[in-house]
Amino acid sequence: MSTPALQHIAAVGAGRMGRGIAIAFAYAGHEVALIDIKPRALEATAKLETESLAEIGSSLRMLADLGMFDAGELPAIMARVRFVGLADAPAALEGADVVFEGVPEVLDGKRDAFAFICEHVRADAIVASTTSTFLVTDLAAFVTHPERLLNAHWLNPAYIVPLVELSPHPGTSAEVVDAMKAMLERAGKVPVVCAAAPGFIVPRLQALIMNEAARMIEQGIATAEEIDKATRYGFGFRFASIGVVEFIDFGGNDILYYASRYLAQAIDPTRFAPPAIVEQYMEEGRIGLKTGKGFYDYTGVDPDAYRRDVLGRSLGMLRHLDLLRAPGAALRPKE
Incomplete structure (x- = not known):
């Protein structure tokens, strides 16, 4: 399918x-x-409009106060948002190039919302669900012209977190995926594409991390404060500078392999046993950067230049956290 210029x-x-x-x-x-699109009395619709625009304005003012943009731009930004109730929804949908469905996570509610959207939206408009619960393959039957449907999973707050996880179904048009990626990138977002699977990428990873953090508190291993400090200045610091899979290759798949086997024996064989792909790569000698191939192929990569680049990213994080110190600073008297 051809996609329109995505403006509205x-x-x-x-x-x-x-x-x-x-x-x-x-x-x-x-x-x-x-x-x-929920049927409401006029007073209830007016109340929701007031609340919605007030919250949007408040969020934008907070961002301006924090230096994200000049407060003088706020009226122009607000003017680009209009609240639309059920009575005017058909006309608003007819003029939309992209529709993001974000109704509550109830399957019948999704079905009804998509039926309403598809009744009024143009055939060439892209339709995206923001669901974090249902797979796009579960939703495709609710949409006319399903080749225009994909999941677009945002992370809250949507206006700050750059990542948007795009999950197409087997019938989604490649043009739709490309158009959505391009539109999000122009808006300052970082789209990634993943298959239709429970948990997408980030929720699947973070559920394991959060459960393990709660488990350590439960077992008396560390306090919530110490775990959060370790997360911000160790785990979070590291993975703000280097991707998780990139980190496996950077340190070496052998480190993950042996660490996983140790934790599996010491804590829980189900939670910590390395997956088959890690064992396979060990057998094949795909250790990572030091062998020239791991999850990535490092053919033609200068290892020293690459390590320098990773170190530079990490130094950037130290500067961001105001933790970069001059040589000998620890022994100098405080000013």
Whole structure:
């Protein structure tokens, strides 16, 4: 299918996610319709409109106060967002190039929302669900022209976190995926593509991390404060500078292999046993950077230049955290 110039955005569902998406795109320069399709009395619709726009304005003012943009830009950004109730929703959907569905995570509610959207939206408009619960393969049957459907999973707050996880179904048009990626990138986002699988990428990883953190508190291994400090200045610091899979290759798959085997024996064989691919790569000698191939292929890569680049990224994080010190600073008297 051919995709239109993606200018006009509709967010169906005026809750937390819809408001966050409205901020992200209005800030980027798009016209955004924040659409509520739930039948309500006029007074209730007016109340929701007031609350929604007030929250969007408050969030933008906070960002301006924190130096993200000049407060003088705020009225122009706000002017690009309009709240739309059920009565005017059909016209707003007809004018949308991209529709983000963000109604509550109830399958019947999703079905009804997509039926309403597809009744009024153009055939060439992209339709994206923001669901974190359902797979796009579960939703495809609810959409006419399903080749235009994909999941677009944002992380809260949507207007701050750069990542958006895109999950197409087997029938999704490649042009739709490419157009969505390009639009998000122009808006300052970082889209990644993953298969339709429970948990996408980030929720699947973070569920393991958060459960393990809670388990350590439960077992008396460390306090919440110490775990959070370790996360911010160790785990989070490291993976803000280098990707998880890149880190495996950088240190060596052998380190992961032996560490996993030790933890499996010492703590829990189910939680910590290395997956088959780690064992396979060990057998094949695919250790990572030091052998020239791991999860990535380092053919033609200068190892010293690459290590220097990673070190530079880490130094950038030290500067960001205001933890970079001059030589000998620890023994100098405080000013």
